[in-house]
Amino acid sequence: MHLQTHEFCSVPSFDHDYGMEDYGKGVARWCPGCGGHSILTTVQRVCKDMQYEPEKTVVVSGIGCSGRFPHYMGTYGFHGLHGRAFPVASGVKFRRPDLNVFVVTGDGDCCSIGAAHWVHAIRYNMKMVALLFDNGIYGLTKKQTSPTSPLNTHSNTHPKGSFLPPINPLQTTLGLANVSFVAQTVDWNAAHLYATIRKAAEHPGLAFVRIVQRCPAFMRDLYGDIAVDPKNLILLSNENGINLKPKARKAFGRVIEHDPSNIHKAREHAEIHNGIPIGLLYQNTDNVRYDEYGAHNLGMGVEEKKENLESLLDQYSTSQSVK
Amino acid sequence: MDYMVSNDILNGGEPIKPRKIKQAIVEIVSDSGEGAQKCGQSFGAISAKMGNGVWTVEIIPAEIQPPARSREGASGIRVRIGSDKVTNMGNHANLVIALNEQVLYGRISQDAYNENTLMFIENKWAKSEQETIRQQYAEALLKFKESGIQVVEIPMEEECLKLMPDPRKGKNMWILGLLCYMYDRDLPKAEDQIRTIFKKKSDAVIALNIKLLHAGYDWAREKLPFRYEVTPMEVHNDMVVMNGNEALSLGIMASGIELCSMYPITPATSVSHHLAEYFERVGGIVHQAEDEIAAIGFAIGASFAGKPAVTVTSGPGLALKTEFIGLAVMAEIPLVIIDVQRGGPSTGLPTKVEQSDLLAAIYGEAGDAPKIVLAAATIEECFQFVVLARKLAESFRTPVILLSDANLATGVQPFPRPKIDSFWLTNPFDQSPWKDGAFPFEWDEHTGTSKRPIPGQKGGMYTVTGLAHGQTGKVAYDPEINQAGVESRSRKFASLQKSLKPPKINGAPEGDILLVGWGSTLGAIEEAVADARAEGLKVSSLHLRFLFPMVPGLTEIFSKFKKVITVEINYSDTPGHPMITRENRRHAQLAWLLRAQTLMDIDSFSNVYGQPLNPEKVLNMIKRELNIENAKVSV
Structure with missing residues (x-):
């Protein structure tokens, strides 16, 4: 049985309509109340609405709670090393333009052990959706401070409270060369989460989405107030931004107009302290894409390769003079 | 002795007929950036094209521009040419051409020369405006002469100044001309070579360099009272000539691999330079990653997605890649990893040869992570083994580590032109x-x-x-x-x-000593064994290509010899030191593996001077082991 998807999407009809069940596998083992569950369902919905062929879709993750994500997807998956989801995903995409690639990475993964790859993946700007599951804590290893833990977070590695200010992933990403898409959403607003990941999937380049995620086990209070009081969420609204139905907009206490082509304003919004900006901060569809470079000479036939190789070997032959 | 000269040989005279010799070892040594390597590589290439056996070894300082006239800044090349196949750098040089006298000190301490070596030194330093330089020059010449080396001062700068205002970047081709006369090389082939190496330069540059070539040739014809001919072999096969890193690059292209994901590291980087220039013509591409870890991660991602991939690195890079190698083992993702080994540990000796990554390659990962480890022993194997590695990687769904080293990386040797099989280029x-x-x-x-x-x-x-x-x-x-x-x-x-088949034994299947080697030491070991057998010594050798899994039949082969000794360029404790006992002695890496594998008391001869092995050192070791009187004590 397949759900009818046309209500949500304008994709032309396919020979085979993929349904939600085509994108799922197994039972997610995250804690009850973990933001992972809603993100998983949302990604599956986006895949279905985009009618991605499951066999042409690859979800690459790192290590941590978020790292388990590909195991629950009915697509190809790659649950690799801590912090290294970006290089693997980039390698997958480089010579396979036909694949839809998702990167799932946690805050420890992306902003700490794999920070170098984050910087460069943004610069490569290969078409893929990168989801930063940011719950501000190391969960799977049981409550250590993460680079995005707020100042003075009490954790097992900083029992007296963390000493350093957190990294702001939006601010950092917006400062990187060749950045082309930065959005922020929250795991508990299904409509916005969907609209954001959908927009990201349609972006021609690397779409970086920070998902503010609750961790009921170790960071119960982190987004508690924000989730309860919608005033703390500041919706960035624009005709080119992430569009919500009027009903869904009501969940946001504050709405400000923001043009996502304006990177300076985007950086200002990224630094808002008295609330969380939600929406599309920045988008530029004209940036250079490294996956286009990677795929530029695909498809050469064996005979052509052989011929060119032979003429290359001629250059090293002792019996031939210079041409 | 090939050369009989006095210090005032440069009298010239009647044109002379070249004297036939079997082989010659020539070195060109200079400050960095003076083109000594270009000169030597050209001399080697011309000789290979004439049908001679050739082996070249580059002498590379670790810095791009070390201070001029410094002992540690010596940059250069050794070229050994022969009437037969040449498989190693040989022992002492017959001729060394030096652009200044300081750079020779290092080579002398590395035992590159002896009393039979003829030394041509740039004479401009004698007239330097700086007194220190004049003094250094005079002092060095005196020292060299006292040690028995035959020193001849050559007016290279002066001669080149007749053709160009600043001969710093031109003298090398003048020297090439001199060498072409001295060893009776074919001038049209030399001109062709100049056109090849300067193909990206203007016609004027090519013309000037050809003029310099002729000037050097003519000067030598006028001045030198000797001339040699190293008779070429009759060439039946079509041969190609290249260095080990070029062979790796061409092997990558021929293997059907279509992505090389790398991060720059000496001495592996030139593989990717070569690929960057040519790979796209055969449907491949180079990705320069943000670091060593990302380089292998990217290759693994591509391979997972069905695109054959390779990552090329050296020791420190291999260390960084271990976590990903473990993942590729665990997840059974085919991948070729090439390690062009250099001196270690840590940053170690970036430009020098060592074979110290063997155990790291086999056992470097956390947990139990078996994977195939191969080692190329020749330039030809650098090419062929990449093809083999890709095939094994896919058949056995595993990473394969292919070991090369700094000696093979820049060593040039001719080998039969590979016959490309279309099947290699197909994709899984x-x-x-x-x-x-x-x-x-x-x-x-x-x-x-x-x-x-x-x-x-x-x-x-x-x-x-x-x-x-x-x-x-x-x-x-x-x-x-x-x-x-x-x-x-x-x-x-x-x-x-x-x-796998048991390895072939070089020499008799039984005897007093069996030498066991792996990697670039093949030529030196086999030459030493040939020399030893010529003297009636019962010595054989075998060379391993598969290090993991290891070839079968070793225990049986070893049991036919009184003593088995591995010959390696890595560290082992030298027995005899008061701190070293049978129990605590650290063995060379292959010896360590073989002892575990065969339960036999296998000895090792190994050192970490950062130098390629030469046959004489191996021969001396053999004689010491056999208690033969005239063995030299030096190692």
Whole structure:
């Protein structure tokens, strides 16, 4: 049985309509109340609405709670090393333009052990959706401070409270060369989460989405107030931004107009302290894409390769003079 | 002795007929940036094209522009040419041409020369405006002469100034001309060579360099009272001539690999330079990653997606890649990893040869992570083994580490032109539907091998994980499943080992000493063995290409010899030191492996001078072992 998807999407009809069940596998083992569950369902919905062929879709993750994500997807998956989801995903995409690639990475993964790859993946700007599951804590290893833990977070590695200010992933990403898409959403607003990941999937380049995620086990209070009081969420609204139905907009206490082509304003919004900006901060569809470079000479036939190789070997032959 | 000269040989005279010699070893040594290597490589290439056996070794300082006239800044090349195949750098040089006298000190301390060496030194320093330089020059010449080396001062600068205002970048081709006269090289071939090496430069540059070549040739014809001919072999096969890193690059292209993901590291980087220039013509591409870890991760991602990939590195890079190698072992992702070894540990000796990554390659990962480890012994094998490595990687669904080293990287040798097989260039890119119900790790009970699904294959959707998993690919911490998984991943290599043949023995199958080597030392070991056997000594050798899994039959072969000694360029404790006992002695790396494998008391001869091995040192060791009187004590 397949759900009818046309209500949500304008994709032309396919020979085979993929349904939600085509994108799922197994039972997610995250804690009850973990933001992972809603993100998983949302990604599956986006895949279905985009009618991605499951066999042409690859979800690459790192290590941590978020790292388990590909195991629950009915697509190809790659649950690799801590912090290294970006290089693997980039390698997958480089010579396979036909694949839809998702990167799932946690805050420890992306902003700490794999920070170098984050910087460069943004610069490569290969078409893929990168989801930063940011719950501000190391969960799977049981409550250590993460680079995005707020100042003075009490954790097992900083029992007296963390000493350093957190990294702001939006601010950092917006400062990187060749950045082309930065959005922020929250795991508990299904409509916005969907609209954001959908927009990201349609972006021609690397779409970086920070998902503010609750961790009921170790960071119960982190987004508690924000989730309860919608005033703390500041919706960035624009005709080119992430569009919500009027009903869904009501969940946001504050709405400000923001043009996502304006990177300076985007950086200002990224630094808002008295609330969380939600929406599309920045988008530029004209940036250079490294996956286009990677795929530029695909498809050469064996005979052509052989011929060119032979003429290359001629250059090293002792019996031939210079041409 | 080939050369009989007095210090005022430069009298010239009647044109002379070249005297036939079997081989010659020539060195050109200079400050960095004076083109000594270009000169030597050209001399080698011309000789190879004439049909001579050739081996070249570059002398490379670790810095790009070390201070001029410094002992440690010596940059240059050794070229050995012969009437037969040449497999190593040989012993003492017959001729060294030096652009200043300071750079020779290092080579002298490395025992590159002896009383038979003829030394041509640039004479401009005698007239330097700086008194210190004049003094250094005079002092050095005196020292060199006292040590028995025959020194001749040559007016290179003066002669080149007749053709160009600043001969710093031109003298090398003048020297090439001199060498072409002295060793009776074919001038049109030399001109061709100049056109090749300067193909990106203007016609004016090419013309000037050809003029310099002729000037050097004419000067030598006028002045030198001797001339040699190293008779070329008759060439039956079509030969190619290149260095080891070029051979690796061409091997990558011929193997059907279509992505090289790398991060710059000496001495491996020139593989990617070569690829960057040519790879796209054969449908491939180079990715320069942000670091060593990302380089292998990217290659693994591509390979997972069905695109054959390689990553090229050296020791420190290999160390950084270990976590990903472990993942590729666990997730059974085919991958070729090339390690062009250099001196270690840590940053070590970036430009010098060492064979110290063997154990790291086999055992470097956390946990039990078996994978194939091969070592190329010749330039030809640098080419062929990449093709083999890719094939093995895919057949056994595993990473394969191919070891080369700094000696092979820049060493140039001719070898029969490879016959490219179209099959090598095909791609495993299967997009047909995955067999219904088949598991992604359906290990064959007997061989441990399995077939992998590739993204795009309908019905094959699975999730690769570095976590313990069973045949279904699902995470499983169940004790039985883990035991079975580790066993299957190990069994693949037992089945590969079963298909390998015992190694060929060089020399008789029994005797007093068997030398066992691996990697670039092949030529030096075999030459030493040939010399020893010529003296009636019962010495043989064998050379290993498969280091893991190891070839069969070793215990039986070893049992036919009184003593088995590995010859390696890595560290082992020298017996005899008061702190070193039988119990605590650290063995060379191959010896360590062989002792474990065969339970035999295998000795090792190894050192870490950062120098390629020469046959004389091996021969002396053989004689010491056999208690022969005239063995030199030096090692």
